[in-house]
Amino acid sequence: MNKARYTQDVPEDRIELLKSIARHDKPFKLMVIGGVDSGKSTLITFLANELLSLGFKVAVVDSDVGQKGVLPPATITLAIPEVSFESMSELEGVAHYFVGTTAPAQFTGEMAVGVKRMVELVENAVDVVLIDTTGFVTGLGAEMKRLKAELVRPDIIAVIHSGELSGLVKALKPYGEVVELAVSKTARRYPLEERRNLRAEKWRYYFRDSQLVEFSVSEVAITGTSLFHGIHLNADEKELLERTFGWLVVAGWKNKGYTVVKADVERFPRAHSRELKAIDFEKLSNLLVGLIDGEGLCLGAGILKWVNFSEGMLQILTPVRDLSGVREIRFGRIRVTEEGEELGLLRRDEL
Numbered sequence: 001m002n003k004a005r006y007t008q009d010v011p012e013d014r015i016e017l018l019k020s021i022a023r024h025d026k027p028f029k030l031m032v033i034g035g036v037d038s039g040k041s042t043l044i045t046f047l048a049n050e051l052l053s054l055g056f057k058v059a060v061v062d063s064d065v066g067q068k069g070v071l072p073p074a075t076i077t078l079a080i081p082e083v084s085f086e087s088m089s090e091l092e093g094v095a096h097y098f099v100g101t102t103a104p105a106q107f108t109g110e111m112a113v114g115v116k117r118m119v120e121l122v123e124n125a126v127d128v129v130l131i132d133t134t135g136f137v138t139g140l141g142a143e144m145k146r147l148k149a150e151l152v153r154p155d156i157i158a159v160i161h162s163g164e165l166s167g168l169v170k171a172l173k174p175y176g177e178v179v180e181l182a183v184s185k186t187a188r189r190y191p192l193e194e195r196r197n198l199r200a201e202k203w204r205y206y207f208r209d210s211q212l213v214e215f216s217v218s219e220v221a222i223t224g225t226s227l228f229h230g231i232h233l234n235a236d237e238k239e240l241l242e243r244t245f246g247w248l249v250v251a252g253w254k255n256k257g258y259t260v261v262k263a264d265v266e267r268f269p270r271a272h273s274r275e276l277k278a279i280d281f282e283k284l285s286n287l288l289v290g291l292i293d294g295e296g297l298c299l300g301a302g303i304l305k306w307v308n309f310s311e312g313m314l315q316i317l318t319p320v321r322d323l324s325g326v327r328e329i330r331f332g333r334i335r336v337t338e339e340g341e342e343l344g345l346l347r348r349d350e351l
């Protein structure tokens with residue numbers, strides 16, 4: 001299920017990095033950065049296993065939301081391996097931060113805060129924290145890496161590249177000692193289709209023992225969306241919108257502007273101002289959501305199956321069994337089925 005496996009067949013520069021981590025004062029933090037398929041997770045798996053066998057206590061923060069090793073997908077996860085392991089997919093997460101998408105370009109805040117929170121939870125309890133990141137390293141991705149490094153202040157930032165990330169290397173220097181590593185000759189590229197298939201397997205595995213549960217919006221906070229925020233539209237306002245735009249208005253709220261859940265009844269091109277956010281009812285079905293506790297951490301992920309707006313009830317499919325700590329339902333921006341079929345990504349401002 002995971003591309004990266006434990007191997008000791010690594011380039012010499014990885015052995016040097018291992019030696020300098022072993023020698024360094026503890027607690028120690030390493031952030032690994034590199035493009036897609038550059039070998040980040042393979043490096044983390046190698047270092048974690050070697051450090052464990054040297055007797056160090058190790059934590060892994062997996063923030064590679066596009067190809068998570070430690071489940072669930074679309075979250076940032078903290079794991080504390082105690083024995084050697086072949087692949088990060090064998091690790092059990094002990095804490096998660098919900099990002100809600102596998103493509104986090106518009107989620108810089110969540111990515112940086114999530115990594116910081118996972119590191120904070122564990123940095124004084126282990127010798128070495130190893131931080132895996134996404135392969136999104138250009139444009140907004142490069143900014144995201146800089147912000148993560150600024151917040152976390154790693155002792156070493158390992159950048160795996162073949163020269164193409166020299167600008168990012170310079171930008172990262174104020175926030176930690178940067179060590180540049182060559183891309184391993186054995187690193188192999190995975191085409192998009194294969195990456196999607198790997199993700200499908202992970203979704204399927206994560207949701208394999210799920211059950212449908214219900215939450216009332218009067219009992220939990222709803223976040224990550226403007227739905228359920230503001231004053232309910234009255235019957236006249238709904239009717240006016242329906243007549244003007246040819247919609248069936250399922251629900252609506254008035255805040256600074258209007259947020260409306262609707263279905264198109266008539267087909268014609270429509271234009272409306274940014275003050276009116278109109279969400280197709282079907283965009284909510286199979287939307288990934290996070291079950292969030294009172295500390296803002298994610299207890300697990302769920303798939304939104306049905307919203308009963310008149311009764312304010314959400315029906316969610318989730319493998320999380322103990323729901324007593326859930327204080328908040330956070331809306332993500334990917335639609336996915338429990339069989340692992342990704343139905344589409346949503347823009348941040350769509351909900």
Ligand SMILES: Nc1ncnc2c1ncn2[C@@H]1O[C@H](COP(=O)(O)OP(=O)(O)OP(=O)(O)O)[C@@H](O)[C@H]1O
Pocket residue numbers: 003004005007009010011034035036037038039040041042043064067133134135184186187188189
């Ligand atoms: N030292 C190595 N020895 C053998 N195979 C390697 C090595 N480094 C990387 N690979 C192979 O290259 C591929 C990509 O590596 P890996 O999954 O670690 O990359 P990544 O940078 O974590 O990818 P992603 O961008 O998806 O996060 C994998 O199939 C992995 O097994």
